[in-house]
Each structure stands twice: as structure tokens, then as C-alpha cells.
Amino acid sequence: MFETKILKVDVNAVMFKKGEDMPTITDEETLANIKIAAKELKDTNNPIGFPTETVYGLGGSALQDDSVKNIYKAKNRPADNPLIVHVSSIEQLKRKLLPQDYEIPPIYHQLIENLWPGPLTILLPVGEDSPISTLVTANQDTFAVRLPSHPIARALIALSDTPVAAPSANASTRPSPTLASHVYHDLQGKIPYILDGGACDVGLESTVVDGLSNPPLMLRPGGYSLEDIRKNGGDQWSNIVHVKKVAGKNEAVRTPGMKYRHYSPTAKVVLFLNCGDGIEAMGKYIKSNNLEPTTKIALLKSKSFVSAKELNNLITIERDLGTKGTEISHNLFAALREVDEMGVDVIFVEGVDETEEGLAIMNRLSKAALITIDGSV
Known part of the structure; x- marks a missing residue:
């Protein structure tokens, strides 16, 4: 059991200047609290709550099995429901998660140019000798990754230099949290810290697309619409297919949101x-x-x-x-x-x-x- 502490952070005090992968943080309390959370990510296996532009995430190192296990444990989440990895920059994605000299498939280039940072998750192949915990991918050959636009999320990941596996920071099956108080309600005593950056802007999780398939697929609708993907992805995304099917009990899935009951209140x-x-x-x-x-x-x-x-x-x-x-x-x-x-x-x-x-x-x-x-x- 933890004494869960809520750490206040000012979203307006964190800026990422164009072309720079490290943030400028102008408020001392915000900097100190992000550093506390970043140290927790680097030095322990304890997950923490933090804001993104979509919903609040429950983050732990995507590279450490014990960190990922503790995410599943805190949420009471089924272990065959994969997690999304969050990075602070494309440079970090390439340096930390992808094989040397691997090139991101061209089909994603326009989407990344137009919609990252933002609520878009893409599927990439798990390379040979990948450092990503197999618990993140549920032992599959692809992993889901996104670059969030929320300054606090990006700063946390950048300062810890840790790719963060993060589902929504709620008890499994409950409605996703859009305020720090929602996280505290569900996970009090189960995690050490929650970074409180106020209300999330989007309110729904990220859109997940698979450009490795032909035709490309939308596996989960979210912060970007189907129309947004077609408009910003170029001709290769004009025939994108929305996968409406819900996976069966024993069926493997490549992304969250395709299996199990979600977002449910008690009523x-x-x-x-x-x-x-x-x-x-x-x-x-x-x-x-x-x-x-x-x-x-x-x-x-x-x-x-x-x-x-x-x-x-x-x-x-x-x-x-x-x-x-x-x-x-x-x-x-x-x-x-x-x-x-x-x-x-x-x-x-x-x-x-x-x-x-x-x-x-x-x-x-x-x-x-x-x-x-x-x-x-």
C-alpha cells in the first residue's frame, strides 16, 4: 500500500520549442514535481498517474517486466490486453525502441508529420532483440506507440528518458479518468504519485491505426476521427478500414479497446x-x-x-x-x-x-x- 500523493503541475509552465526534444519549464514547483515522478519511473518499478491530452495515464517503464506487471496489478487489468508505449520524441523512439538503421514505414510518414504530437497511436513491428517488455505487447510481433502532445506527459517521459507503457489510469472496466481526482478515486493506495495537470482536453483515448496491414486499419477510433486520418495520411490511407469487430475471449489483440468490457460505471x-x-x-x-x-x-x-x-x-x-x-x-x-x-x-x-x-x-x-x-x- 502507498500513501498516494497528488503533485500539482502547471501545464502552461512547460514548453517544447520547435526542434528541441527537451522541455523548458518555467515554474519551480512544476519542475520539482515532474522530477519526482521521473525519478520514480527510472529508479523503481512503481507506476504513476499522469495527464495526457486524451485521458490520464498509468505509466511505468515499457522496458521493465516488473514495471509492467505493476501496471496490470494496480488496474486489475487482464494480462492479454496489450499496452500503448508513449515516447517524448521521434528521436527517443528510434534510439530506445527500434533496431539500428530501421526506417519507420513510409505509410506513416505523413501521419507522423501532420498528427504527432497528438492522440494517434501507430503499430510498428517488434524488432529482433527488442528491449520492449513482452508483457507490453502480450507476446505479439507488433507494438503500439504514440507521441503525446500534452506538455506534462512529454516532459515526464523526456526527463526520465524512459519510454512509458501507459493504459488509462482507472480501475479496469471503469470509465477512463479525465481528472486527477478520478485517478485518486480508483487507485488510491495502489500508486505513489499522481501528477495533477487539470482536465484532459480530448477526453477519449487515442486513435490506433495499423499501417502494416493492406488495406490499413483503424483498430480503435479516438482523438482523431476516421476523416482526420484520411485527410492527413495521404493517398495510402484513403481506403482505411475501421475494424468494428470485438475480439473473442481467447483471441489475441494488437491494441487496447478491442476486448473486454470497458468504460462502465457501477450503474x-x-x-x-x-x-x-x-x-x-x-x-x-x-x-x-x-x-x-x-x-x-x-x-x-x-x-x-x-x-x-x-x-x-x-x-x-x-x-x-x-x-x-x-x-x-x-x-x-x-x-x-x-x-x-x-x-x-x-x-x-x-x-x-x-x-x-x-x-x-x-x-x-x-x-x-x-x-x-x-x-x-
Whole structure:
């Protein structure tokens, strides 16, 4: 057991100047706290919580088996669910993880040029005598890697000079954390430090693509949309295929998010699709399931659902996720956690169209929901 300490850091005090791989840090407290976390990564096998632009990560050295084991242990995460490696620069990626003289496949060049640093994860082959722990890759021949844009994440990885394996910093199956307080709620006593850099901007995990396949694949939608990949990747990504299939229990997967239940609150999540203003569909569900007036129901609405007041106050709590995809992405996990921690029994969520950011939003909601009601069927 640890006495988990939250270390405050100022995201605005950390800068990476163009062409430089080491940060400039102007705030003494921020520098001191990042150094504490970096030392923990270098000198121990204890994972730590830290902010990224997507969600908070639970990071440990990607090169040490014991560090990776402790990530899985803290999260109670299945060991066959691979992890994403985070690097602070392309130079670090080449120096620390790739074989000498290995060239990153040309299919990735435009994506890297246009979308790194950022919420994009690519698959690369595990080279012969790779230093990456096989526990990161779940013994597969590829590894997933990204260069985060969050200054605190990059500074932590740069100052420790340690490629960091990092899933989201939540208890396994729980909604991903977008605040340091979410990490503390799930992992208090299981990790020594959490770097608190405020709220995450994107709110959903990174997009994972596989350019080693033909045609190239989107294995997990996330911070960049399918349209973003096509637009920024060049002609070779024009025929990218989105892999919607969820892997079977005994099937190996190359990236997180393709297996197991994810993003789930304790309360039952009911997802509504194509249900207009929601009044009829929610009312019908309440009636057909004999929900008592004492049942606590939360509503997370976005583009079309009307206020819960129209349901004669059967909804206890209501939260507006926003109308734009970026707003819904940013607010989704935090809202799921907030209403769940308020002790509701059921969470109604309005679904969105699977275009632009909606593809990633619906990917997460489909995994969180126990029941999906489609008004078009």
C-alpha cells in the first residue's frame, strides 16, 4: 500500500520549442514535481498517474517486466490486453525502441508529420532483440506507440528518458479518468504519485491505426476521427478500414479497446439510438421495466433529447454533454463518473451519429452500455 500523493503541475509552465526534444519549464514547483515522478519511473518499478491530452495515464517503464506487471496489478487489468508505449520524441523512439538503421514505414510518414504530437497511436513491428517488455505487447510481433502532445506527459517521459507503457489510469472496466481526482478515486493506495495537470482536453483515448496491414486499419477510433486520418495520411490511407469487430475471449489483440468490457460505471447504462427527443423511448423503458419512483435515474443528453422535466420528474439528475462532437468527447467520461458517484441506479445516454468524433464516442458508449435501444429497428 502507498500513501498516494497528488503533485500539482502547471501545464502552461512547460514548453517544447520547435526542434528541441527537451522541455523548458518555467515554474519551480512544476519542475520539482515532474522530477519526482521521473525519478520514480527510472529508479523503481512503481507506476504513476499522469495527464495526457486524451485521458490520464498509468505509466511505468515499457522496458521493465516488473514495471509492467505493476501496471496490470494496480488496474486489475487482464494480462492479454496489450499496452500503448508513449515516447517524448521521434528521436527517443528510434534510439530506445527500434533496431539500428530501421526506417519507420513510409505509410506513416505523413501521419507522423501532420498528427504527432497528438492522440494517434501507430503499430510498428517488434524488432529482433527488442528491449520492449513482452508483457507490453502480450507476446505479439507488433507494438503500439504514440507521441503525446500534452506538455506534462512529454516532459515526464523526456526527463526520465524512459519510454512509458501507459493504459488509462482507472480501475479496469471503469470509465477512463479525465481528472486527477478520478485517478485518486480508483487507485488510491495502489500508486505513489499522481501528477495533477487539470482536465484532459480530448477526453477519449487515442486513435490506433495499423499501417502494416493492406488495406490499413483503424483498430480503435479516438482523438482523431476516421476523416482526420484520411485527410492527413495521404493517398495510402484513403481506403482505411475501421475494424468494428470485438475480439473473442481467447483471441489475441494488437491494441487496447478491442476486448473486454470497458468504460462502465457501477450503474446500469442504457444507450438510446435514433429515438428522436427521447420522451417516448425513455418513458417506454421506464414502464416496461417497472422502474419505481424511488429508482434514481440520470440522463446524459446531447443533440436531440429534451429536458428531463418532460418526463414528469422521473429523471433524478440531468447533464448536458454538449452538441458538438468535441464537447461530447470531452465531457462523456467525467459525466459518467459524476452521476455514478452520486449513487444513481440507471444512466440513460443519448447516442450520436457515427461520423467525425461520433465514431469514437459510440465506440466507448457501446462498450459501457448493458442495454441498447434503437428506435429505428
